[in-house]
Amino acid sequence: MDDIRSSPDRELVDAVLANRPGAFERLVREYQGLCWHIIQRMVRHPEDARDLCQETFLRVHQCLHQYRYESALKSWIGRIAYTIALRHLQHKRIPLMESADGDMDEALIETIGDGFDLETACADEEAVRHLHAAIESLPPVQRTLLTLYYLEEMPIPEISRVTGLAGGTIKSHLFRSRLRLRGALETGTGVAA
Amino acid sequence: MIHDMNDEPVQPFDDAAREREWLAQETAMRRERLHLDPHHDDARTQRYRMLARALRQAPEENLPPDFARQLAVQVGPVRRASSDARIELALIVLPGIALVVGLIVVTMLYGSNWLSPMFALSQPIVASWHLLLPFVACIVFTGLLARVRPSARKH
Numbered sequence: 001m002d003d004i005r006s007s008p009d010r011e012l013v014d015a016v017l018a019n020r021p022g023a024f025e026r027l028v029r030e031y032q033g034l035c036w037h038i039i040q041r042m043v044r045h046p047e048d049a050r051d052l053c054q055e056t057f058l059r060v061h062q063c064l065h066q067y068r069y070e071s072a073l074k075s076w077i078g079r080i081a082y083t084i085a086l087r088h089l090q091h092k093r094i095p096l097m098e099s100a101d102g103d104m105d106e107a108l109i110e111t112i113g114d115g116f117d118l119e120t121a122c123a124d125e126e127a128v129r130h131l132h133a134a135i136e137s138l139p140p141v142q143r144t145l146l147t148l149y150y151l152e153e154m155p156i157p158e159i160s161r162v163t164g165l166a167g168g169t170i171k172s173h174l175f176r177s178r179l180r181l182r183g184a185l186e187t188g189t190g191v192a193a
Numbered sequence: 194m195i196h197d198m199n200d201e202p203v204q205p206f207d208d209a210a211r212e213r214e215w216l217a218q219e220t221a222m223r224r225e226r227l228h229l230d231p232h233h234d235d236a237r238t239q240r241y242r243m244l245a246r247a248l249r250q251a252p253e254e255n256l257p258p259d260f261a262r263q264l265a266v267q268v269g270p271v272r273r274a275s276s277d278a279r280i281e282l283a284l285i286v287l288p289g290i291a292l293v294v295g296l297i298v299v300t301m302l303y304g305s306n307w308l309s310p311m312f313a314l315s316q317p318i319v320a321s322w323h324l325l326l327p328f329v330a331c332i333v334f335t336g337l338l339a340r341v342r343p344s345a346r347k348h
Contacts, residue, residue, distance in 0.1 A: 024268065028261035036256050046254045054254060054264060061268045131247050150222065150248035158202055171203055175211065178218045182240050 009073035016064055028057050034074060035081040036153060038162070040083035041147045042140045052088055056081045071161050078162040082144070089140055097141035097173070127185065134184035142177045145170055221245060 013069070035056050040049040048098035067076055089096055125173050135143065141163070147163060148154045156167050156174075163170070206212040221241030224234065226249075231239060257263075300308075 022265075025261045027264035032256055032260060033251075037252070038251050039255065049254075050256060050260075053260070057264050086335050128247065131244065132336065135247060146248050150245060153226075153253060168204055169205075171215070175206075175215050175218065178241065178244060179214060181244050182237075185240055185244065 007072075010069065012074065013064060013067060016061075024061065027060070031074065031077045032057075034078055037147050037151055038078060038081045038144055039085045041144045042082070043088055044136070044140075048088065052084050053081070054083050055146075059084065066138060072158070075161040076157055081166070082162050082164075085140075085144075097139045131181065131185055136183050138177055138181075141165075142173050145173050146177055149174055217241065225249070 012023065012027055016027055032053065035053050036049065039052045039056070040046070043052065045129070057079070060077055063080075067073065071079075086096065093149075099142050145159060145163070145165075146160045149156075150180070154162070156170050159170050160167050165173075206215060218239050218241050221234070221238045222245050224231075224238065225242040225245035233241060234242065
């Protein structure tokens with residue numbers, strides 16, 4: 001906790017709370033990418049995502065005095081963005097994630113072959129499009145976990161702090177999503193949500 | 194137990210085949226992140242690396258370039274203590290004040306009934322304090338002696 005308390009997070013939070021000119025704008029600039037990635041991957045609707053990003057930072061502005069440095073500021077803000085996006089999806093009754101199916105995983109591990117030509121696949125724009133479509137067709141939570149793990153390069157414990165999911169659950173979701181995307185890449189089909 | 198990319202502990206899967214597949218996924222992600230030569234990778238790693246490349250791409254849509262500035266103008270200065278914090282403070286302070294006031298009122302109304310017996314009861318305790326003095330003196334003396342003895346040995 002000492003490293004968090006003495007980190008740039010502390011300076012930034014103190015500056016915002018002291019109403020120093022430009023401090024809140026700096027905070028937004030610093031974390032708008034993270035919020036956008038989380039919310040956009042969750043809701044997949046640009047206008048809604050923009051509104052929810054705005055709502056996230058308004059909440060950050062309102063509650064920053066309650067931030068206790070118990071986690072990195074990035075995780076704290078990410079948690080707010082994730083919660084707001086989650087609530088939005090729940091309000092719209094959109095399924096958030098799929099249940100675990102260990103048997104299906106085993107079947108996929110056994111059936112996916114190794115006949116893969118990387119150069120051909122890379123050159124094949126159709127295959128890349130298929131892959132992106134398969135990523136888009138994943139349920140919102142799985143999609144967001146992959147984004148946090150790959151794009152934001154967050155370790156599993158930090159993703160756990162953002163999403164409130166247990167580390168084992170996150171690992172399981174990442175594993176299953178990647179396995180199914182690998183299968184989609186092989187067969188050139190999308191992944192059912 | 195294995196470790197993920199940032200050296201945080203992650204519990205392995207119970208099933209060996211799943212764990213092997215997980216490790217292959219992690220290796221491919223690491224190799225893609227480090228831009229290592231893909232020609233030495235097996236087919237499975239190549240596939241997972243292609244997946245990693247797709248997942249590392251940021252969304253094409255983005256927030257407006259002036260999003261941060263507009264938001265900063267919109268919100269204005271931060272209020273250090275918001276209304277809920279003030280309510281929280283009031284909920285702590287007000288019962289305390291009510292308790293103190295109640296205690297003073299009760300003492301003024303009924304104090305004569307129990308204050309004088311309390312003082313009467315405390316007299317023997319006050320009177321017996323002089324018995325504690327030799328005990329305290331013993332402790333102090335022992336402590337001083339313990340400090341003096343080591344220095345005496347040195348000489």
